[in-house]
Amino acid sequence: MIESDQLVLGGVKFSSRLFIGTGKYPQKQMLPDIIKASGTEMVTVALRRVDLTSPNENILDYIDKSCTLLPNTSGARDATEAVRIARLARAAGMGNFIKIEVISDQKYLLPDNLESIKATEILAKEGFIVLPYMNPDLMDAKRFENAGAAAIMPLGAPIGTNKGLRTKEMIEILIRESKVPIIVDAGIGTPSQAVEAMEMGADAVLVNTAIASSENPILMAKAFGLAVKSGRLAFLAGRGDISTFASPSSPLTGFLNS
Amino acid sequence: MSFYELVKSYNGGNFFNQNNSNLGIDKILKKEYLSDLDFWKLLQPEAENYLEEMAQKAYKITRHHFGKAIQIFSPLYISNYCENGCLYCGYRCDSGIKRKKLSENEIISNSKEIYKTGVRNILLLTGEAPIKTPLSYTIEAIKSIKNMFPMIGIEIHALTEEEYKEIHEVGVNYVTIYQETYHEDFYQKYHTKGPKKDYHFRLDAPERAAKVKMVGLNIGVLAGLAPLEKDIFFLGLHGHYLQKKYPDIEISFSLPRLRPTEGGFVYHQEIIDKKYLQMLLALKIWLPRAGVTLSTRESDSFRNNILPLGITKISAGVKTSVGGYSDDENNLINSKTSTENTEQFEISDIRSVKEISDYLKSHGFQPVFKDWEPL
Numbered sequence: 001m002i003e004s005d006q007l008v009l010g011g012v013k014f015s016s017r018l019f020i021g022t023g024k025y026p027q028k029q030m031l032p033d034i035i036k037a038s039g040t041e042m043v044t045v046a047l048r049r050v051d052l053t054s055p056n057e058n059i060l061d062y063i064d065k066s067c068t069l070l071p072n073t074s075g076a077r078d079a080t081e082a083v084r085i086a087r088l089a090r091a092a093g094m095g096n097f098i099k100i101e102v103i104s105d106q107k108y109l110l111p112d113n114l115e116s117i118k119a120t121e122i123l124a125k126e127g128f129i130v131l132p133y134m135n136p137d138l139m140d141a142k143r144f145e146n147a148g149a150a151a152i153m154p155l156g157a158p159i160g161t162n163k164g165l166r167t168k169e170m171i172e173i174l175i176r177e178s179k180v181p182i183i184v185d186a187g188i189g190t191p192s193q194a195v196e197a198m199e200m201g202a203d204a205v206l207v208n209t210a211i212a213s214s215e216n217p218i219l220m221a222k223a224f225g226l227a228v229k230s231g232r233l234a235f236l237a238g239r240g241d242i243s244t245f246a247s248p249s250s251p252l253t254g255f256l257n258s
Numbered sequence: 259m260s261f262y263e264l265v266k267s268y269n270g271g272n273f274f275n276q277n278n279s280n281l282g283i284d285k286i287l288k289k290e291y292l293s294d295l296d297f298w299k300l301l302q303p304e305a306e307n308y309l310e311e312m313a314q315k316a317y318k319i320t321r322h323h324f325g326k327a328i329q330i331f332s333p334l335y336i337s338n339y340c341e342n343g344c345l346y347c348g349y350r351c352d353s354g355i356k357r358k359k360l361s362e363n364e365i366i367s368n369s370k371e372i373y374k375t376g377v378r379n380i381l382l383l384t385g386e387a388p389i390k391t392p393l394s395y396t397i398e399a400i401k402s403i404k405n406m407f408p409m410i411g412i413e414i415h416a417l418t419e420e421e422y423k424e425i426h427e428v429g430v431n432y433v434t435i436y437q438e439t440y441h442e443d444f445y446q447k448y449h450t451k452g453p454k455k456d457y458h459f460r461l462d463a464p465e466r467a468a469k470v471k472m473v474g475l476n477i478g479v480l481a482g483l484a485p486l487e488k489d490i491f492f493l494g495l496h497g498h499y500l501q502k503k504y505p506d507i508e509i510s511f512s513l514p515r516l517r518p519t520e521g522g523f524v525y526h527q528e529i530i531d532k533k534y535l536q537m538l539l540a541l542k543i544w545l546p547r548a549g550v551t552l553s554t555r556e557s558d559s560f561r562n563n564i565l566p567l568g569i570t571k572i573s574a575g576v577k578t579s580v581g582g583y584s585d586d587e588n589n590l591i592n593s594k595t596s597t598e599n600t601e602q603f604e605i606s607d608i609r610s611v612k613e614i615s616d617y618l619k620s621h622g623f624q625p626v627f628k629d630w631e632p633l
Contacts, residue, residue, distance in 0.1 A: 056627065085633065106508050107502075208325075213321040
């Protein structure tokens, strides 16, 4: 069961359920070690940061070819811009996966579900494997599904805050109700929070800031890799119920037996 | 309410007369989002005792929001013709310096020098001279380099909304415009001649640029021109006002300190490092998502020390002389002697792109040469 436990997105199989970001590291040179330590097989890159004309090193040079690239539309402020960025990414040889990020709020960096749904619909029709970043809302999750999203990426907390699963209740609802995989993106600040997300049944998590802003990003990458595995195993094993009440020696309904 | 009206309401009301005796800086520093009064308190001398705590907080929020990445951009002065008489500026109309504007070929050759370094973020600068260098001149310059640079910023005079729209359409996505000082009385004192005398028109310029959907706005003050606490307060408030009203725009701040210029201008106040740092940290804590540009006017050692405390952008390979990258007439590249008559201010840090880039890497920062994809 464990060996065959793979996440399938757009026909591609992933053994690791940890996706990582690339934008905040002290050095691009660190990426190969981060990727190795974390065990990740899916790495997201902002097209706005990619420069194929550069005489200096390019961020893509540091991503192992065995990893799947997940270009993202960071910088897009509406559906039209997200669609254009996705097409540019594909034209630049970055593959068919695309993470939709439509953000028109620079203060909290919260996603715009409405515009992202529009972009998802257009791009899915063009053959992209679309993974939209979203604010966890059930109706919108359904709209993303109908628009052709290959997975849905709800936020745990605003990007970069490391606050953990503040939207836990909402994400649990999405996990229960969604037909497509749920990947918790943004807000996960510690490995224990990644465990929590995986235990409750998330299909994967995406982590960037928590690894990149750690004092030892490589070690932290490893910690997250283990946490995600551990959380997944716990989910597969079936977590025992956590009782909120003590078991009283004189049950309130004991009189029925007397 | 326009920002001009907002400034008036703060200055005319009781805000600055509130009793600050019970500061509670420690409590303010525990908050995630500050009130305007909290921000004002962080700018007061009493908060100096909490400089280390402020630095820790600024460090943390910068790491969370920007990671360890710092953007590099290269400025290019394309003309120093100017009709303004800003007393602190080496380019002012009566300074007697050698005037020059770059031809299209010179603009292209200078831009190519920048392009070769790998930097894809260029800032074009001019003085304000409607006859010698009308906006059409800048527009032609932008057109001739737009294929090389996904990120084009301008630091020129205040434009009308229509004009901002026009330059946005030809390829400009970032606008830098400093109010210099928010104190209207000091502003009038320093801006003696020319169109820049109009405080109100300049003050609302960033908002006009925001209305045409620029990607980013960089606003700033010239630290030392006027009482600094209020200047930084209004700068922060300006950023907050723009962020709230135009949430999709990236806001960043610059607060260059005055340097001696050729005119030997005497300014209001010399800003010591400690005070400067306090202002920078307060601004960062007030608007955590806003970027901060570090200018070349700071010395090597000071730049190095404040780098981790909130800086998100840094200029490199800078020559503040017109066409300082490749001087066709003299066939000299980056030579101080060929250009000494046209510099706007004395530069303290003239490290090349490679030097800055190596330096950032050795201090655990990732230099970012490109951070936008034009659509």
